[in-house]
Amino acid sequence: MAMKTYLIAISIVVGVSASQWPTGSGADAETRRAFPSIPKPHDNRDVVVDGNSTAPGSYGGYSATDVAAWERETYKLVLEGARVFHDATAIGSDIGVSCGTCHPDGSGTHPETYPKYQVQIGRAALLRDMIDWCSRQSARGAALGADDPRTRALEAYLTAQRQGATIRYGKH
Amino acid sequence: MTGPDSARAIDVARVDRRSFLRVVSAGVVGLCAGGTEPFAAPAASSPGRVDAFRFAVIADAHLSVDPRNDRAEKALLRAVAEVNAMDPQPDFVVFGGDLARDGRKDALAFGARILKAVKAPVRMVVGDHDRHLDGGAAWRGLFGDEEYAWTHKGVRFVVVNGVRRVGEATSAATRDPAPPGPLHADDRRRAAFEVGEEGRARLAVHLAAVTKETPVVVLSHAPLYKLHRGWNLWTEDAEAVHAILAPFENVTVVHAHAHQPLAHRIGTIDFHGMIATAFPLPRPPEGVPSLSFPIDRPNPFNPADGCGIGWVRIAADGTADATHGLWNREPITVTGRYLRRAGTEDRPPRARRPSY
Numbered sequence: 181m182a183m184k185t186y187l188i189a190i191s192i193v194v195g196v197s198a199s200q201w202p203t204g205s206g207a208d209a210e211t212r213r214a215f216p217s218i219p220k221p222h223d224n225r226d227v228v229v230d231g232n233s234t235a236p237g238s239y240g241g242y243s244a245t246d247v248a249a250w251e252r253e254t255y256k257l258v259l260e261g262a263r264v265f266h267d268a269t270a271i272g273s274d275i276g277v278s279c280g281t282c283h284p285d286g287s288g289t290h291p292e293t294y295p296k297y298q299v300q301i302g303r304a305a306l307l308r309d310m311i312d313w314c315s316r317q318s319a320r321g322a323a324l325g326a327d328d329p330r331t332r333a334l335e336a337y338l339t340a341q342r343q344g345a346t347i348r349y350g351k352h
Numbered sequence: 353m354t355g356p357d358s359a360r361a362i363d364v365a366r367v368d369r370r371s372f373l374r375v376v377s378a379g380v381v382g383l384c385a386g387g388t389e390p391f392a393a394p395a396a397s398s399p400g401r402v403d404a405f406r407f408a409v410i411a412d413a414h415l416s417v418d419p420r421n422d423r424a425e426k427a428l429l430r431a432v433a434e435v436n437a438m439d440p441q442p443d444f445v446v447f448g449g450d451l452a453r454d455g456r457k458d459a460l461a462f463g464a465r466i467l468k469a470v471k472a473p474v475r476m477v478v479g480d481h482d483r484h485l486d487g488g489a490a491w492r493g494l495f496g497d498e499e500y501a502w503t504h505k506g507v508r509f510v511v512v513n514g515v516r517r518v519g520e521a522t523s524a525a526t527r528d529p530a531p532p533g534p535l536h537a538d539d540r541r542r543a544a545f546e547v548g549e550e551g552r553a554r555l556a557v558h559l560a561a562v563t564k565e566t567p568v569v570v571l572s573h574a575p576l577y578k579l580h581r582g583w584n585l586w587t588e589d590a591e592a593v594h595a596i597l598a599p600f601e602n603v604t605v606v607h608a609h610a611h612q613p614l615a616h617r618i619g620t621i622d623f624h625g626m627i628a629t630a631f632p633l634p635r636p637p638e639g640v641p642s643l644s645f646p647i648d649r650p651n652p653f654n655p656a657d658g659c660g661i662g663w664v665r666i667a668a669d670g671t672a673d674a675t676h677g678l679w680n681r682e683p684i685t686v687t688g689r690y691l692r693r694a695g696t697e698d699r700p701p702r703a704r705r706p707s708y
Binding site: 217274275276277281282283284285287288298300310314317318320 | 416418420421424453454582583631632633634635636637649652653655
């Protein structure tokens with residue numbers, strides 16, 4: 181009886197989890213259609229081991245479902261970044277300027293060069309500092325705080341677009 | 353006849369014949385209506401030596417009426433002031449398209465008022481943003497026909513609408529609607545550009561007025577070649593357009609849209625891509641012609657950097673030298689000689705540092 185209840189609970193959890201990311205519908209699907217070239221996150225299937233494995237290490241024992249969830253959630257954040265990036269209203273620009281207006285496909289943002297000292301900002305800047313600066317100054321949009329969901333999504337998208345670039349922090 | 357050249361000639365003849373009569377008859381109607389820029393062919397002029405001259409180029413202002421879009425407004429005002437200060441004055445000023453950010457009528461009218469301050473005659477080219485909302489109706493109401501031609505000091509100038517969307521002539525669904533949804537501000541998701549069958553027919557009519565030795569300058573917003581489809585730097589029917597231009601010995605296309613200097617030569621056609629007043633764009637990830645040269649990366653903290661005005665000098669032999677008058681920087685001149693000698697002579701200064 182206890183085992184049966186346990187299995188039902190598992191089924192409910194899996195069902196809820198799956199419904200959070202319906203495939204092929206919703207805003208994320210539209211974003212994926214609009215920007216089909218956004219790279220997928222790193223393939224982590226190499227950390228999947230059999231559920232009964234006794235392999236040592238903190239990455240032992242993860243299932244294919246776990247790894248799929250990581251990819252799904254990470255990619256979801258990146259796609260949300262793509263949506264925000266190409267939507268002037270999402271960043272509060274009332275002059276019709278989105279991030280993508282000046283940076284098509286995230287070009288010219290070079291997230292791999294941060295942190296770096298920006299004289300104009302007066303400190304070693306992170307990518308999120310430039311996102312905030314650009315939103316306010318170039319798009320005449322909202323101030324985007326470091327923990328603003330839009331900032332987090334934009335940072336994710338810009339990083340994803342530079343998949344494979346060598347990190348050269350501090351580079352001008 | 354065999355071989356690619358003859359096949360191309362046959363193709364052009366077939367494509368253009370279908371629209372030729374319609375276009376000519378429309379041109380006659382335009383003349384009768386007293387249009388100031390009829391596209392009907394005037395009497396053919398005899399080839400003669402060109403009287404050297406220059407014209408100025410202002411492009412990609414991306415205005416909106418919102419007072420917070422002050423940078424775009426100030427940049428266009430600066431461009432107008434600088435063109436008015438040119439000494440000697442240019443023979444005319446080409447506005448290369450994208451006067452308005454999103455094609456709103458009030459923004460276009462705002463731009464028209466600013467451009468009225470230009471002392472020299474202004475020749476307008478329509479841009480994709482100008483046609484964004486209504487397929488160009490508001491633009492045409494202010495500035496007239498999108499396609500026209502004239503001859504100036506021995507050079508044939510032809511303005512083309514290079515920003516029709518593929519299929520817009522035949523499909524109501526693709527006739528330049530504003531894309532739905534929150535991504536409306538990003539124009540690059542939409543169909544590629546084409547001059548289109550009717551546009552090509554008009555181009556042919558405009559060129560029929562002159563001999564093949566007459567220097568030709570084509571003014572377009574889009575580059576009229578295939579550069580990078582993902583950023584809408586792409587003319588779907590580029591080859592058919594080039595085939596119409598191919599018989600002419602001396603052709604230069606002056607375009608905007610890329611917001612950066614571009615240089616190219618295809619066959620006998622020189623291409624000069626001019627800079628914007630509103631903002632620069634990064635170098636496309638693919639398709640940049642080998643004759644194009646990167647400029648040093650614009651400084652995002654200086655919104656005027658990477659922007660500016662341009663001017664084109666037409667020499668006595670009909671070749672065109674384009675100068676990019678970058679604000680904050682030394683002007684860069686790309687000569688016709690540079691293009692025609694495959695970049696071996698007159699090389700413009702290169703960027704000091706590679707881009708990312």
